[in-house]
Amino acid sequence: MKKTRLKNLNVLITAAGSPGVPGLIKSLRLVDERKFKIIASDMDENAAGLFLADKYYIEPPSSNPQYALKILNICRREKVDVVIPNVGLVTLSKNLKKFEKNEIKVLVSKNTKMLEKVIHKGRLFSFLEENNIPVPExxxxxxxxxxxxxxxxxxxxKKPVCFKPxxxxxxxxxxxxxxxANRLDFLLKEKPGTPITTLENVVSILSKADNFPNLLVMEYLPGKEYSTDLLLKNGxxxxxxxxxxxxxxxxxxxxGMVENNKDVLELSKKVAEISGLDFNIxxxxKYSEDGKPKVIEINPRVSGSLVLCTAANVNLAYLGVKALLDEPFSVAPVKxxxxxxxxxxxLYINEDGSTYTL
Known part of the structure; x- marks a missing residue:
């Protein structure tokens, strides 16, 4: 029996230099029931994701006051149906009505207040604690x-401790x-980019700061780390x-590996549903020293490793698009x-802009 083909879609993927964008593009290209014209945008003209798309634009920083308008203008020019954002989520959420007036859907939750809370780790941890969700001290x-x-x-x-803005x-x-932490070993034996340091090193830097940054000091969790990709519809x-x-x-x-960890799955679902967010999150x-799973982050967007879900039989990138468009869909069993x-x-780029691989 011949499969019914759905309307082809023009999709804009922002921040195309993000590591997960090549996998996101692969996931959309694998869809059988419709074709996608993929437009990508990024601040960096050398972002790899730009050259994997059918067409690309240079976008401003998401902190730019005109960011939403710039993205909207790209959408109008390219007759975009769906925007899949990787940055500027709060800004885009606040401007959803402008996109909707132009019949453009944006894969971001309408719950702007929760998006703001999720981005601020202190407020997020406080919210989770209030809802009896385990978080690091x-x-x-x-x-x-x-x-x-x-x-x-x-x-x-006596114990390691971690922190972040x-x-x-x-x-x-x-x-x-x-x-x-041995500074000489880090200098001569470790690759650049290690997050490990000492209190003394950090204090010597922070003591010279003109304005002290707002920081979250946290319990160090030495156990296994998990990341759950979820799709929500109407909460x-x-x-x-x-x-x-x-x-x-x-x-x-x-x-990474898709693992049927029931404790992680149950905790993830509980957090997702109390969040009040929608679509891909x-x-x-991470597990603590005494073996308890604790929530350390909520990312209210498609994740950098979503392509692993596609490989495991659940194309969450495409299901997110279908949920956004209010199209019916079924979810295949997880492999x-x-x-x-x-x-x-x-990726190799010719002078005329065409690309190829070896």
């Missing part, structure tokens, strides 16, 4: 004395304080795929045990 600090006291109260130097993307600003979870983050580098899963969970290993690849 933490303190939000605003000056150097508070920072030092919070680190000590969490067990340093209350508002940050991925692993930016994340550090692990370990008293046994209800309709699909969920838990992944074990076996090896990570710079916040990205390099080796990602929840990160547990699928493992992903990431590696570097190359």
């Amino acid at each position: 933490y303190s939000e600090v605003n000056n150097l004395d508070e920072f030092i006291n919070a680190v000590r109260s969490l067990g340093y130097p 209350v508002i940050s993307e991925g692993t930016r600003g994340f550090r692990i304080l370990r008293p046994d 209800r979870v309709v699909a969920a795929v838990p992944r074990y983050r076996q090896i990570t580098k710079l916040g990205l899963s390099i080796v 990602n929840i990160q969970i 547990y045990g699928v493992k992903m290993i990431r590696f570097w690849s190359e």
